[in-house]
Amino acid sequence: MKALTANKYLVIFLTQFKNLLEYRVNIALKLIRPIIMTAAVASLWMVLFQVSGKDTIAGFDRSGFIFYLLVVRYIAIFSPGGRLIADMNEEICNGNLTMRLVRPMHYLAWLFFRALPIPLFCGIMGVAMITAGAMMFDAVMPSGVRMVIFIFSVIATVITQYAFYIGIGILSFWVYEVMPFDRFFRTVNNLLSGQLLPLTIFDDGVRNVLIFLPFASLAYNPAAIYTGKIETTLAIYVVLGQFFWAIVLWLMVIFAYNKGLKKFEAQGG
Amino acid sequence: MLMNTFRKHIKLIPDYVSLAVKRESEYKAGFYTFIFNQAIGAGVWLLFWKILIGKVGAVGHFDFPHMVMLTGFATINMGMWFMFSFIWRLPREVITGQLNCYLIKPVHPFIHMIMRRLNLRAIPRVGIGLTIVILSLIHFEEISYSPGAIIIAALISLFSFLTTFLPFAMVCMSVFWIGRAEFLRDLFIEFFLFQNYPLSEFPGSFIVFFSAIIPLIFASTVPVLVLTKFTQTQALGLLAAQLVIITVQIFLFRLLWNKGLKRYESYGG
Numbered sequence: 001m002k003a004l005t006a007n008k009y010l011v012i013f014l015t016q017f018k019n020l021l022e023y024r025v026n027i028a029l030k031l032i033r034p035i036i037m038t039a040a041v042a043s044l045w046m047v048l049f050q051v052s053g054k055d056t057i058a059g060f061d062r063s064g065f066i067f068y069l070l071v072v073r074y075i076a077i078f079s080p081g082g083r084l085i086a087d088m089n090e091e092i093c094n095g096n097l098t099m100r101l102v103r104p105m106h107y108l109a110w111l112f113f114r115a116l117p118i119p120l121f122c123g124i125m126g127v128a129m130i131t132a133g134a135m136m137f138d139a140v141m142p143s144g145v146r147m148v149i150f151i152f153s154v155i156a157t158v159i160t161q162y163a164f165y166i167g168i169g170i171l172s173f174w175v176y177e178v179m180p181f182d183r184f185f186r187t188v189n190n191l192l193s194g195q196l197l198p199l200t201i202f203d204d205g206v207r208n209v210l211i212f213l214p215f216a217s218l219a220y221n222p223a224a225i226y227t228g229k230i231e232t233t234l235a236i237y238v239v240l241g242q243f244f245w246a247i248v249l250w251l252m253v254i255f256a257y258n259k260g261l262k263k264f265e266a267q268g269g
Numbered sequence: 270m271l272m273n274t275f276r277k278h279i280k281l282i283p284d285y286v287s288l289a290v291k292r293e294s295e296y297k298a299g300f301y302t303f304i305f306n307q308a309i310g311a312g313v314w315l316l317f318w319k320i321l322i323g324k325v326g327a328v329g330h331f332d333f334p335h336m337v338m339l340t341g342f343a344t345i346n347m348g349m350w351f352m353f354s355f356i357w358r359l360p361r362e363v364i365t366g367q368l369n370c371y372l373i374k375p376v377h378p379f380i381h382m383i384m385r386r387l388n389l390r391a392i393p394r395v396g397i398g399l400t401i402v403i404l405s406l407i408h409f410e411e412i413s414y415s416p417g418a419i420i421i422a423a424l425i426s427l428f429s430f431l432t433t434f435l436p437f438a439m440v441c442m443s444v445f446w447i448g449r450a451e452f453l454r455d456l457f458i459e460f461f462l463f464q465n466y467p468l469s470e471f472p473g474s475f476i477v478f479f480s481a482i483i484p485l486i487f488a489s490t491v492p493v494l495v496l497t498k499f500t501q502t503q504a505l506g507l508l509a510a511q512l513v514i515i516t517v518q519i520f521l522f523r524l525l526w527n528k529g530l531k532r533y534e535s536y537g538g
Contacts, residue, residue: 026452037459040463040475041462043471044328044466044470044471046472047328048321048328051329175299176296177296177302180305183310184309187309188313191313191317197317197321201321
């Protein structure tokens with residue numbers, strides 16, 4: 001029975017995976033986009049290095065900084081994006097969720113496995129590209145142990161990202177328009193996750209708090225583990241912290257979903 | 270003939286605005302969340318510059334007061350752009366053949382497209398940006414400016430809406446030739462991020478790109494420089510350059526629109 005349950009989600013996952021072939025140009029651009037954007041942002045940072053006369057900023061030297069920005073950009077590819085929220089919003093508010101509920105599948109699991117393949121493929125390709133790039137340019141590569149920790153960190157990142165996005169989508173049970181919440185999340189996430197600035201730029205006290213918040217799990221933690229800014233022992237605790245937040249957030253999502261379902265009516269939430 | 274058409278479209282504006290007001294009054298929660306999010310967005314950028322400049326010092330000519338002003342101008346530009354942002358749907362409307370609905374109406378299809386979903390929520394964003402600029406002019410004593418410079422900066426900021434909107438509209442129009450233009454459109458949207466950076470401090474090639482190809486430099490960097498660095502003659506020269514760029518853009522825009530429409534077929538472009 002359990003095997004059958006697992007099978008149907010695998011089928012959804014694989015079906016979506018086949019769609020990759022339909023969006024070849026989009027996927028190619030998704031993979032190239034971080035390089036373009038990093039090149040542009042990095043040029044500003046190079047100016048900052050030049051005018052400040054400093055060799056390191058926030059613990060990163062010039063090449064380390066560019067590498068950090070690139071890793072952060074590629075980790076962001078794993079995100080399902082606002083499309084997932086928009087689809088949930090439409091289904092819940094239009095009452096189309098009913099069609100999903102009558103199927104022998106859990107709606108949240110269906111959402112997860114349907115949205116996962118393309119970001120997952122692009123993310124893995126992205127990380128492979130930066131690793132290959134790092135090897136080509138003799139950049140500092142993570143050791144075997146660190147690589148394993150990094151992979152676990154990315155898994156926690158993906159689970160946390162989906163919890164955030166699906167959580168925002170679930171707000172549709174109570175609020176007709178949820179996209180402003182998506183934008184709010186992105187804005188806060190930009191600063192607190194280390195996408196705009198590595199968290200090492202903050203003072204020790206603030207940084208130690210931020211590292212263990214769920215936002216850091218979305219960019220800084222995996223990037224810092226990859227680039228060696230978090231030592232191996234601490235990295236293990238950081239990843240455990242990431243999984244802790246992933247579980248807490250998913251429990252909150254499931255709780256909110258069950259509450260929302262009670263409120264849901266066939267003609268809309 | 271041309272004047273009549275112009276007058277007819279001007280007369281339609283109150284109706285479009287009235288429709289937009291009615292729509293917004295239906296979604297109050299979304300409206301207020303959107304405004305709150307815009308304020309938070311500007312706040313995050315101010316915090317970003319405060320932290321960064323506190324750690325590494327000024328970015329060339331741009332110290333913290335300049336960055337505050339830069340954030341204000343960027344917020345104004347994004348506010349104006351958001352008001353007419355429905356153009357981002359053009360690729361989808363063309364692919365699905367829904368452009369027909371616009372073509373059969375006795376109004377210019379492009380104008381109808383952007384006005385029918387006028388985004389009034391963006392007006393407070395313009396207000397937030399304006400407040401930031403005014404407060405920075407009053408609060409920071411190190412910024413000296415002349416009344417003439419204020420007028421020129423205001424004009425450049427106002428016209429910068431066109432210098433950013435027109436290239437975006439042209440990118441959306443590429444759907445008539447390449448079909449799925451969403452990836453180009455999304456890449457272009459990512460470039461808007463650079464309005465928040467002092468583009469004059471970037472390397473020369475980037476300055477040329479952001480002045481002539483995607484003229485984001487006029488959105489925030491140039492108005493700040495007009496107020497704090499340039500002489501009135503230099504400022505007028507920049508205003509003239511911006512007007513030349515807008516003229517070229519309008520010419521290209523009309524050309525692409527007319528050519529694109531000829532390629533459009535009722536079942537999609």
